[in-house]
Amino acid sequence: MEINHIKQVHFIAIGGSVMHNLALALQKRNIKVTGSDDEIYEPAAGKLKSAGLNPSIGWDVNLIKQDLDAVILGMHAKDDNPELKKAQELGLPIFSFPEFVRELSANKQRVVVGGSHGKSTITAMIMHVLKSAGKSFDYLVGAELEDFELTVQISDAPIIIIEGDEYLASKLDPQPKFLKYDHHIGVISGIKWDHKNVFSTFEEYTKQFDLFADKTPKAGSLIYCEEDNLANIVGAKDREDVRKLPYASHDSEIKDGITYLKTKDHGKVQISIFGRHNLQNINAAHEVCNILGITDDKFYEAISTFKGAKNRLELLAENDGVKVYKDYAHAPSKLRATVNALHHQFKAGKICIAYELHTFSSLDKDFIQEYKDTLKHADVAFIYINPKNLKVESGTALNENDVKTAFGQSNVQFFDDVKELEEALIEQKGQVKTFAFLSSGHFGELNLKETAQTLVQ
Structure with missing residues (x-):
């Protein structure tokens, strides 16, 4: 079509x-x-x-x-x-919509970025670099990006960059979206169990990524994170005439709260983003851009100006050394990665994490056990659940004891009243240097930008 x-x-x-x-x-x-x-x-x-x-x-x-x-x-x-x-x-x-996008991109080179976490950021990085290099391309990404009016573009460009979600395409077509695009270049950033309402077992969820990798065509490329055990197992499997490109975290150093990429031919490259997961994301994007003909000169010049996707470790407010971030942490693996990134980036001062349990999986009494130790690097840890979401489809409601037991930390404080959460956050002023709101939801009616400004005043 x-x-x-x-x-x-x-x-x-x-x-x-x-x-x-x-x-x-x-x-x-x-x-x-x-x-x-x-x-x-x-x-x-x-x-x-x-x-x-x-x-x-x-x-x-x-x-x-x-x-x-x-x-x-x-x-x-x-x-x-x-x-x-x-x-x-x-x-x-x-x-x-994935079937339709596949129809419209039949004559394009299709890059599909999949994974339980990091796919929006990797897609955004590739788009940022290609735009900086003057390449013509189409795209579909799940996050709003600076300098891109929409999250979808369909034109006559020869390439399309697609964020490939593993959630189902439609009620008529209950297959993961990323299986519908027929990629030429596929990326798997990592595999951690999610979407329990659709994939009731860990094995069933993992199988979808194996199917995705198997769809890589002859002469196609499969790029996967070798530092993620499951992604490495799936990616390293023998597939006829498929180019396997494992990647790890980009070499780097942190100085005065700023991350620098260490490169062989381009010296130290200062970047705005941080965290081991983002250093992995950079190398995933680098592999894709290399296949698409982007030189290292162009790549590092562009990645140094990449500020991140909206809601992905987005800096909401900063003043006198106090910072407030917002991140789209929808699953245990993402929460762990973000908390660890903040811990390693900002050694001075305490870190306060406000995390909203929001998704179907996160509110499931069995799945919530996956959150164990995800907040161990948080000095202050607040867990919020919107009362409207407390009762999940099974009819079983989580309570404070369930949450504390699942996270395995005695310092976790539980809230189901957003005003009480806000008051508790404000009480941390003067004691905490780094705050972060982590959720795929909205923290009830809490205005995060206004609260962030209050916390840094």
Whole structure:
């Protein structure tokens, strides 16, 4: 399906993060876009409205017409959705968004970055370097990036860089998204059990990455982190005529709270980001960029100006040596990596971590055991659960004792009231040098930027 031949597209469940960005990207190509959802939250609602797209709030079968070139089905839409049923009755082409992106990129070189953590940052690094080098490329990334208007772009570029999520594509197509793109260059940043609501066992979850690696075509490249045990096992497996490119953390040093990359031919390169996981991410991006023809000169020049993706160790406020960060820590492995990064980067002063247990897996009494010792390098540790999320689908609610036992630390303090959490944070002023809010949620109604400013005043 050539993008230049598409005239009209409809999105069922348009409010999703990638869905609404894909809709806006298609509209920029002068494609007529319609959409619907049962609810649309910010920032999607505002972005769609600003672009003149006014999706139906509630399902409207009248939007499903015979002249549609494609119907894009979001994961949020159920298989008995009335719009979906009408599209099926009319025999319209129905795609999940990864299937549709694959269709639109049939003639492109496809780079897909997968992994339980780090994939947004690696994708963002590659995009930043390619843009700095003047390369023409398309992209799909799960985080907002500075200097990129949308998180999706579809054009006539010869390359597409895709963040490949292992979550399912749609109710009609219950396969991981990253299996739908048919990569030429694949990356596995690391494998740690997640999405327990979909992959009920560790073995089932891990199998998806094996399937991803197996999809690497002959003459294709598989890039994987050899410092991650599971990624190394999956990546090192023999596959016919597949180039295996293991990577580790980039050599570096920390001086006065600043990280410098140590290179053979380019001296020490100062970077804005930090942490062992980001040093791994840099080398993953380096391997991809090398295949895409970017010289080391261009790579290091560009990576020195990379500030990170939004919500990925993002500096919210800083004053007189006190810093407040925000990070998208949705799983135990990400929490551990971020806490360890802060611990090694900032030796002077205490570190206070406020972590929100938010996802389905994190609120599961069995899965929460995966969090053991993830906060051991935090001097002060606060755990917050939004009361609206306390009761998970199994009907079993977590309590303070469950949380303290799971994390295995007596210094962990539990909160289900966001005002009490805010007061406890403010009490740490003058005692703590580094604060961090870590979550894939929103800490209830807490205004993180305002709270961050209060903490550094």
